[in-house]
Amino acid sequence: MTDYIARHSLEQYLFIPRMFQGFPEIKEALISNRIQAGFLVAPLAMALRSQGVPIKIVFLGHRYGSAAVVKRGGPVKKVADLKGKTVAIPSRYSDERLLLLRALDANGLQPGDVRTVEMAPPDVAGALASGAIDAFVMGEPFPSQAEMGGFGEVLFHAREYWPDYMSCVLVVREDVIEKRPQAVQVLVDGIARSGMWLDEGQTEREYAAEFVGRYYYNQPPELLKWALTRPLDRVRFNPLLPRRDDFQMVHDLMRKYGLLDQPIAFEEYVDIRFAEGAMAETAWDYPVGHGRMDPGRIPD
């Protein structure tokens, strides 16, 4: 996405996309200024901000796209069956953990009734297949990976317990916001346009799966196609505006489960102006057709 934006931006506002394998590494890179912006799970971004890390949330990455997955044909048929089981989550400070806790609460279980383990997202499908864990709650495409592999089945999708669920948010270092607001706006505009383009339909999503799988994620395009199209609203890319009510819910859950020592105001960790600035944007004018699988051929 950032590469696409870079190709369509003025030269002085180009971006370099950097792939990481886990959120703790992104956190460290942000703190040390090795990266200036990045996608983090919302609770981690809020916790970092409350601990004084100079970052702010400026946009969302997507909505939905997380699911709880259990072993196909295994003993867990409903949420209540998770009692006593081991469930992998990406981070203690993740929306996936809060989602799991909401699902447990809705089914009469306590947080201590399941054993949660933190695991890097790319490792969870293998861990489920080998029986090292009983379930995982993770973002796509890992639920799809377990489904496609035939060893996992979705126990519940995020939307079942969390309307308008959000997970990854775009955070930017405050010094960059202060010194180069135009660059941040170009980045947010580009993500907004990409989101609208992705939500145009199946063809766009299949095309995105092809080039993102091959050139960025190093994952099979068929896996990403599954994640983006089964069904189409499995992951949504609108609305990506950071809404106060959404974050208040995350904030309250974090307080409830001891992830925030003290309350923090919405304005402290969100800078809404870039999202508001992107509200008039439209989808990329990028028709998908045969032979357009190489992002290097994206026209100016």
Added chain:
Amino acid sequence: MTPRKQAAALALWTLAITVLHVSLNVRWDGVINDFRPEQERKLNVAYIPVT
């Protein structure tokens, strides 16, 4: 093989591995970026391969 030839082969091998490593593993756009003035520097944007 003489010691001199052995040393030359070793040096050649080391050079080849170094060239391969530098061409395959170093992100030159990042290295060049670090030498740009701050206002002109590209922003590094992190992501992980999930949605």
